[in-house]
Amino acid sequence: MNRQLIDSHIHLDMYEEADLRELLLELNPNHIKKVISVSNHLQSAKKNLALAKNDPRIRPTFGFHPEQPLPTDSEVAQLLQFIQDNQHYMIAIGEVGLPYYLRESHPEMQIEPYIELLEIFVQQTVKLNKPIILHAVYDDAPIVCDLLEKYTVTKAHFHWFKGDQRTIERMKQNNYYISVTPDVLYEQEIQALVKSYPIEQMMVETDGPWPFEGDFKGKMTHPKMMHQSIAKIAQLKNLELGDTYQTIYENTCRFYGISGWL
Numbered sequence: 001m002n003r004q005l006i007d008s009h010i011h012l013d014m015y016e017e018a019d020l021r022e023l024l025l026e027l028n029p030n031h032i033k034k035v036i037s038v039s040n041h042l043q044s045a046k047k048n049l050a051l052a053k054n055d056p057r058i059r060p061t062f063g064f065h066p067e068q069p070l071p072t073d074s075e076v077a078q079l080l081q082f083i084q085d086n087q088h089y090m091i092a093i094g095e096v097g098l099p100y101y102l103r104e105s106h107p108e109m110q111i112e113p114y115i116e117l118l119e120i121f122v123q124q125t126v127k128l129n130k131p132i133i134l135h136a137v138y139d140d141a142p143i144v145c146d147l148l149e150k151y152t153v154t155k156a157h158f159h160w161f162k163g164d165q166r167t168i169e170r171m172k173q174n175n176y177y178i179s180v181t182p183d184v185l186y187e188q189e190i191q192a193l194v195k196s197y198p199i200e201q202m203m204v205e206t207d208g209p210w211p212f213e214g215d216f217k218g219k220m221t222h223p224k225m226m227h228q229s230i231a232k233i234a235q236l237k238n239l240e241l242g243d244t245y246q247t248i249y250e251n252t253c254r255f256y257g258i259s260g261w262l
Contacts, residue, residue, distance in 0.1 A: 003031045003245055005230070006252040007223040008179045009095075009133065009159040009205035012037040012058065013047040019209070019220055027057060030224040033249075034058075034258060038095040038133055038159075040065040042079045049089055059091040059256070063121060066099040066135055070113055080124065087128050091256050094133025095159070096121040098140040115143065122147050131155035131256060137162045145170055155255065160207055162189060168196060177255055179205040182225040184232050186214040194236045199244070203252045204229050 012020060012035065027035070037052070038061045039045035048060035062083045064071060071079070083090065096118055103109045125132040134156060136144035141163040148156050156176040171178070178197055181204075184190045194202070208221035216225060234244040252258065 002242070002249075003227065004033050004249050005031060005204065005223065005226050005245070006033055006249060006256075006258065007035040007206055007208075007226060008157065008203040008252050008256075010035050010037055010208045010223065011040070011044075011210075012051055012208075013039070013044050015209050023208075023220075023222055024055065024057075027223065030222075030227070032057075032223045032226075034252075035223060036061060036091060036133075036256065039063055040068070040095065041071065042075065042082055045079065045082055045086075049086055052089060059258070060089060061092040061094040061133055062086070062090050063094045063096040063133070064117065065095050066097045066114055066118070067102045068099075070117065076117065076120070080120070083124060083128070087130070090128075090130065091258075092131040092133050092157070093121050093125045093128070094131075094157070095135050096132065097135030097144060100135075100137050100140045111140075111143075115147070118144070119147055122151050122153060125153060125155075126151050131157055133157045133159055135159065138164075141167045142170070145174070145176075148174070148176070157203070157255065159205055161193065165196075168193065172198060172201065175201060177201045177203055177251070179203040180229055180233060181205055181207055182212045182216055182221075182229050183214075184229050184236075185216075191232075191236055194233055199233075199237055199239065199247050200251065202233070202248060203255065204233075204248055 036059050037048045039048050045062040052058040052060040098114050159179045160181050161178045204226045206221050234241045
């Protein structure tokens with residue numbers, strides 16, 4: 001059985017140097033063919049670009065994570081220029097979206113400036129013909145779907161998605177992709193999403209170095225954890241394990257235009 005995997009969403013630039021060296025050394029023995037390293041801001045994007053130039057298994061994305069204070073106009077302009085200058089290295093725009101969790105702790109925050117910033121990134125994904133990686137959960141997801149539909153964006157990847165059934169059906173109809181984290185082993189909400197979402201629109205991720213619970217409690221988040229995710233997905237969807245590996249690997253290759261299909 002071919003057990004190849006791609007981590008469709010990881011923050012390599014956020015790992016400690018020793019942990020990052022260990023992780024990269026262990027990719028090949030654990031059948032991890034590629035990792036898609038997403039960026040939080042300009043400095044994050046610069047580090048991910050440097051990592052990718054030194055290791056062809058790393059594919060970088062450039063964007064501004066929404067769960068932080070808004071950038072200045074100058075910072076946005078610098079990031080957009082960086083994206084323009086390095087678009088041939090960039091596999092996607094991301095991570096971008098709306099600040100759901102930040103607004104939970106700061107209810108006085110206005111969401112409109114974040115929507116305006118996201119619209120700029122949606123425009124970039126159309127202009128550069130790149131996929132977009134989205135942080136958009138619960139009540140924010142329909143707003144993001146509105147923007148994607150406004151610009152007829154089809155290559156949209158909702159990472160670690162949570163939301164209502166109506167939004168899930170809308171995403172399925174629009175052929176948007178989701179990615180499943182290792183918490184599928186113990187979170188009923190994620191298990192229910194996996195059961196309802198088409199396997200043909202599914203990828204796996206770690207969102208490392210974000211930590212997990214259950215079997216992973218106290219462990220450094222590592223792409224090898226996705227093997228347990230795949231086994232759980234196969235169980236939840238009543239699919240053969242080998243077919244699940246193959247489908248999810250091919251989905252990720254196809255979505256991101258990565259060569260090396262099975």
